Amino acid sequence: KIAQLQVFPRSEMLAFRDKQTVAPQVGQQLGANFIIEGTIRRSGNRLRITAQLVESSTRHSVWAERYDRQLEDVFAIQDEIARSIAQALRITLSPQEEKIIGIKPTENTQAYDFYLRGRSYTRRENMDYALQMFEQAIQLDGNFALAYAGIAHLCGLIYEIREQIPDWISRGLAACDRAMALAPELPEVMVARARLFYAQKKYLESELMARRAIERKRDCDGSWNILGRALLSNGKYEDAAKCSEQALEANGDDYNTYVPFSVCLERLGRKKESEHIRERMIVVLRKQLEVVPEDVRARILLATNLAYFGEAEESIRHLQTAVALRPNDGNTLYNAACTYGVLARKAEALEALKKAIAAGYGNLNWAARDSDLDCLHDDPEFRKLIGLGEADAS
Template sequence: TPASGSVVRPVKEKSVAVLYFGNLSGAKDDEYFRDGMTEDIITELSKIGQIKVFPRSEVLSFRDKPVTAPEVGQQLDAAFVLEGSIRRAGNRLRITAQLVETSTRHSAWAERYDREMEDVFAIQDEIARSIAQALRVTLSPQEEKTIARKPTDNLQAYDYYLRGRSYTRRENLDFALQMFEQAIKLDPNFALAHAGVANVCGMIFELREQNQKWIEKGVAACDSARALDAHAAEVLVAQARISYAQKSYDPAVRHARLAIEQKADCDGAYNILGRALFASDRLQEAAALVDRAMEASGDDYNTYVPYTNVLTKLGRTGCWRNSWSWCRKMSGRAFSWPGFAPRLTARKTRSASSRRPSHCGPAMRMCCTTPPAPTDCWGTRPRR
């Protein structure tokens, strides 16, 4: 903890970027756990109103890269950086964490936890509280209650949930569904696992198999999740996903917006919001969200597709600059939105009257010349 003579900092300096912890377990298969732990620490800290916490999407580009706290602070304008490592061996867990002041490189707080796996939620709780104490923040009674709340009491269910979340992001939907269902078997009251099932069912219906059974299964899972925790961002996104699959666009928009209010970078929220607004011809609303959607999307380039379509339909070709520069950042990856590359190719060959900025050409050619194979479409294969 900081020295007793430390100066109380103004609120504007209480900003923290949580870097992905290093995975010291030696197994790449454990990265889902490292990612999940880091992201849940971000979520816990975000519950403290006096601390500005940078969302997952802002720190994703630093994952597994040798960056220093001052470098991160300069790029994000963050006053503090939380860094650390995780080593898991059997039922034992070792976590080191350090809060570094970016302007001085001084450690404001550091701790090492050698615990059993069953203490994982207690560790997340302690880290959040310790950072608040280091930054001279007093938690409100509501914040105390929110931070103390656990998503589940079953550690194996939590592990399955983290695996399911990882598989969903990699678009391996069959395995994701299995993991979420295993989590529910172990803890039927695990709201986020029910939301995971609903979300995956909606994705399968949209992208692989338009069989009504997926809608029915998704609606049932949504009902279960909502009964357990109606205000969780993940539950709201699941409701938005199922509503969109049912072509009920107004409820999809409403639930997606509520999810974003709860958690700005909640997986899938901006994606569904953009697609629902586009499908219901609310183009101006969608266009106003382009920058925020891109910032919140992290490495999920599918999120930006509906907003690119919106700008195209509005004829706002001058706004394509961010779209293509963002595509360029994702170079080396095939677009996994079915039919997106062909649509880009069609646009490229349209009349020159569109006056597309010249610098958009290379990024567009990158996207168009290597269209995705069928197995690269959503839900069939993890992204590379």
């Protein structure tokens, strides 16, 4: 938001989360001149936020403050902290930066809390809960553009992997139109539209819309994931490879981002680079499960990646836990099939895929080209299951 500040991406900060690491150590490891650290404590509707800006080389505290406020003041505190940091670093904000810092996504903090919960559930592909959260947010603030964008994004995701019912696309487009009317330049709305284009198999339109979102907000949630998937589905593997590092720098805290870029590198025969992305993904997945052990998607993706590196015993343990937690979820069962496929357990992979399709998994175009299922691609039963004829390429 402030042009003169170079901020390190969230993904690079994951290694320091919840660790007793002092600011100078973090600054030295990252090569950062300044580190902002702090704590947030909540008691009922009261917040206590402490923040401190430390110069890495001298360990000198350039600025520090404590805020004891009501929950509804959280956006004002965010504004104050940003301005205080700029002032401490002797940065003069431009009128545009002043305007951006002052923007509030909603006046209703409870609505924003529901929105954040919905975004978290969407990332974990827990779609029913996500939809409820976004709907609750809109009930509290009928002009909350981000919540409408959340619903639009979710509708595209549901259509893609669970129910190919046109009503989901119609509902998503209506939510997108409403969000666009409220905030036409909001990058999250563009990401939602890109997801809907992707669900409709309009991959070029999806790519272009995702790029527009990234131009406006480089780390916009979900933007690099959908861009990678659009490039992968359109066979633009080289384009994806060129921007893979940018993607992980911007959205590397979201484990979903790693998937399409790893696959694209694999398709190009750049196995070592693909493996390196998988290794980085495993680190993020393990960290996520430390914080949110009930994240089934993170657990099943960890199972697949561990299988890739030959860690069969731990892989199967995570797979079984994930399936036990969500036994009727098509996407979880699909990824279980992928895990068995990577382990070359063909019969179990095919059985899990059957269960996934029976449970509603619908992205058969992805399954037809998924390298995790290579052991099945020439199997007549697999080809029949996903609707491939004799002349179709696997």
